[in-house]
Amino acid sequence: MPPTRHPSKNTAHEAPHTGDPAKLPGDDRAHDEPSPAALKSAFAQFTSGVTVVLGRHEGALFGMTISAFTTVSLHPPLVLVCVGRSASQHDALVAADTLGISILAQTQHAEAARLAGPGDRFTELRHVAGAKRGVPLLEDALAWLEVDVAERRAVGDHTILLLAVRAASTRDGMPLLYGQRRFGRFEVLL
Secondary structure (H helix, E strand, O other), X not given: OOOOOOOOOOOOOOOOOOOOOOOOOOOOOOOOXXXXXXXXXXXXXXXXXXXXXXXXXXXXXXXXXXXXXXEEXXXXXXXXXEEEOOOOOHHHHHHOOXXXXXXXXXXXXXXXXXXXXXXXXXXXXXXXXXXXXXXXXXXXXXXXXXXXXXXXXXXXXXXXXXXXXXXXXXXXXXEEEEEOOEEEEOOOOO
16 A cells, blocks of 8 residues: 655655756756757657647648657546647647547558658548547547647647547557657557
8 A cells, every 4th residue: 555645744755846857856966968869769769659630720731640649537538749849730739729639550650651741741631520529530540539629838849738538439450659760560468
């Protein structure tokens, strides 16, 4: 059983955070920040599913591939995505009130790569309108979420979008994964 936490007391596992980004909680030594290359290399070891987040403004599609996606809550239903502020689609995604999230199947690596890169992303992109919000959703994905933007928060070099899920649907299949800067497949081990 975990120890009871008292707001006014620190336990051996809880040290006060000084607010200084150079110090870790519980450690009084200053730490240098790792280089961006070291961080990218470390972060690349984390494998995740792949989503495409799309919206529409005045008839034109916008959006991009995003692997920085996570579930937040079932009650109320919330998810979040992180969008790099240097991304060409950042401003459009952050300005949107509603978006469509497609969780990609392993057969959709070409769409994921196309929507992650520069150039024409949307010509001949196979998508449908969501039944509840009418947001664009990729055909043949494993799951689809229609979401309203609940909160926007600039953090570091990204903007976090907290999204309220208004509709969800799924189909059978295997997910597309992204890790070590490459797309891959899911393998069941147990």
